[in-house]
Each structure stands twice: as C-alpha cells, then as structure tokens.
Amino acid sequence: NLQAVLEPGDESTGLLAQNIIATRGKAPSDGNGERYLVRIKRRMYPGRKGEQVSTLKSAQLKEYGSVHQPARSFIRRTVNERGEETINLVVGDLTVRIDRLVTKLA
Template sequence: MKIEIGLRGMEGVLKTLQSLPAEIVTKRGGPVKLALAKGARVIRDQARENLRAITHGSDVATGLLESNVIASRGKPILGGNGERYLVRVRRKAYDGEKLKRKENAGKRVSTHKTASLLEYGSSHQPATPWLRPAVQMKAQTAINVITADLSRRIDVIVKKQAQINKR
C-alpha cells in the first residue's frame, strides 16, 4: 500500500523560506547586526554607570573614559562567519594640562591604560572592576533584548517576503 500526500499552494511559502537567509544575514548585517548592537548597548550603559560610580567624587575625573566606552561592530573571529559586537574603550589621550603631576610628567596617559588599570589594578593600585561586573549584571538582559529584537525584525521580514511572494 502506497500513500501519497501532495500540498498545493505552498509555492509562496517555499519561496519565502528560501529567500530568508539572504534577507536576514547580508553584507551589511541586517537584523542580526541591529539586534546585537541593541544588546551591546545594554552592557555598555551599565559599564558607563559602573565607571561613574567608581570615579564619583574624584578630583581628577574628567569623564573622558566614561564617554569613550562604546559598543562597536567587530570583525568575525578568525575562520568564522557571522556578526560580532564588542563593548570596548575608544583610544583617546588625556589632556596634559589636567594631569600635570610629577609622577605623570612626560608620560602620555590614554583611556586604554586608565581602563586597564581600573579593571585589573597594578602593583600600586588595587583593581576596581567596572566592565566584568557590567557583563555579569546585564548578560541575561542583553540576551533577552537581542532575542526579542531579532524575533521582531525577522517577523517583519517574513511578512514582507510573504506579501511579495503572494503575487
């Protein structure tokens, strides 16, 4: 006994499903890039808040480090594909006039160095982590934001492709 099942009217659905990968992951990133960026901004904002709490009341705090904590698109890991977003510190040099102290004379201090010293400490300064706690505190929130945003964006693309393929 042989049973045959045939579906009719599925041409539009199949065409929609076949068109999704190109729509979802494009050279420009598409909805995946946008959703990851939104999640990275959640962690970036918490990192900035942590820095603000650490430097609050400091007489040498300029706000330069805090304003240079950014979420940026990164290159894929070697040999891999896909999207990647980083929360990092943009490299800027501090104004020499504000740092005129004997121990800093002739040294160029950057946001990278300051961020590293705060995060990991040194033999002269204890660590006051600000980035790792931000990731620990907001990781689940960032994942939820990415998931919800990506789902919403994919639904919009699916509806748009379904309308196109109805014709």
C-alpha cells in the first residue's frame, strides 16, 4: 500500500518500504489477546536539499500529512484491507503448531 500512495512524480528509492517492520508487542494489560506493532526503522538519508532526513519522519508525513501536504495513509489502509486476512493466517499457523506439539507429546 505504500507504493499505492506515492504520487506519480514522487522519487522513491524503496528505503522506506525496506524499513517497515512488524513486531510482537507487550500483551494487553487485561491478559487476553496479543499485540503486533507496525514500526518504521529509523534510517537517515540525504534529502533533496542536502539535509539529513529520516525514514521515520518520511513515514509520519505520508501517514498523517502536514500543513503543506495531505495525509496519504498507508498503514491504516493496510490494517483495514488486510487485517482479517492476517488474523486468519496467524490462527491457522497457531493451530498447525499446536497440533504438531500435541502429536510430539503424545
């Protein structure tokens, strides 16, 4: 979805896309469920005017926008479009792992 929100004239090296990671987060305080976080690794690169720019700042500007540019969300859009598919994938994988463990212990 990041590629989908880039304007046709935007220059892209793919650095932002390479630095998007999903990590397992701390469990919710009520003890039920799991938490996964989508994060951006902070990498510095030279901007158009020679100043240092970070991938984190670029992602924030794309996701939330600024006074000078509208928001073009790519993380929220992905969650809305692929959230259920991802949950089903995780549930299927957990079921396979549990069955494998039960077979091993039996």
